[in-house]
Amino acid sequence: xxxxxxxxxxxxxxxxxxxxxxxxxxxxxxxxxxxxxxxxxxxxxxxxxxxxxxxxxxxxxxxxxxxxxxxxxxxxxxxxxxxxxxxxxxxxxxxxxxxxxxxxxxxxxxxxxxxxxxx
Amino acid sequence: xxxxxxxxxxxxxxxxxxxxxxxxxxxxxxxxxxxxxxxxxxxxxxxxxxxxxxxxxxxxxxxxxxxxxxxxxxxxxxxxxxxxxxxxxxxxxxxxxxxxxxxxxxxxxx
Numbered sequence: 020x021x022x023x024x025x026x027x028x029x030x031x032x033x034x035x036x037x038x039x040x041x042x043x044x045x046x047x048x049x050x051x052x053x054x055x056x057x058x059x060x061x062x063x064x065x066x067x068x069x070x071x072x073x074x075x076x077x078x079x080x081x082x083x084x085x086x087x088x089x090x091x092x093x094x095x096x097x098x099x100x101x102x103x104x105x106x107x108x109x110x111x112x113x114x115x116x117x118x119x120x121x122x123x124x125x126x127x128x129x130x131x132x133x134x135x136x137x138x
Numbered sequence: 139x140x141x142x143x144x145x146x147x148x149x150x151x152x153x154x155x156x157x158x159x160x161x162x163x164x165x166x167x168x169x170x171x172x173x174x175x176x177x178x179x180x181x182x183x184x185x186x187x188x189x190x191x192x193x194x195x196x197x198x199x200x201x202x203x204x205x206x207x208x209x210x211x212x213x214x215x216x217x218x219x220x221x222x223x224x225x226x227x228x229x230x231x232x233x234x235x236x237x238x239x240x241x242x243x244x245x246x247x248x
Contacts, residue, residue: 054237056184056239063141063227063240063241064176064184064227064229065239066229066236066237066238066239069237078234078235079236080237081236114183116184121231121236121237122172122231123172123174123189123190124174124186124188124189124190124195125174125176125184125186126186126189126195128185129183130183131183
């Protein structure tokens, strides 16, 4: 069964960093991209970037270039999203999501991780 | 890459059909058949309804259908049910292998 399980909620200070993890079930091949999508309170979905774990191939949305780092540790089947320079605008639910390729839809989603940034 | 444009809200009565539009450009929707649609109920993760413009994944009701014309994609829900009340998002692939979502549409079942 394909499944993505994310780390728990985080409360961070403005200016700090947060690292969210996303553990894949063994049924999800390493050649499938894992993306990060966030959703601010009452707002829509926003794609941040993705990685193909087997190759380490990265793709970031221009908006987050230089501020986000996505990594993968295949030994633990875990993908990480590290976001730096947090502001209150980064308060959101962060989801990881799997697709067959970057062209395909996101067919498996993590449960979401709430990140709250305080002043 | 600018977000795709969706109506903020649509509504319909049980049993009726509704259509949600998603407008982009020749650089995203118009350039590729890689549009997908998602349903999101409050407090839940999104769920894939449609991929590749009109493909329905296994397990998704055939009341949901997708199409595309030029730079605009559409999601049609037929035989509206109370459980269809949710937020709906479109998404497109772009030339730089990135993704762009629509702003979301809130569906109210009257």
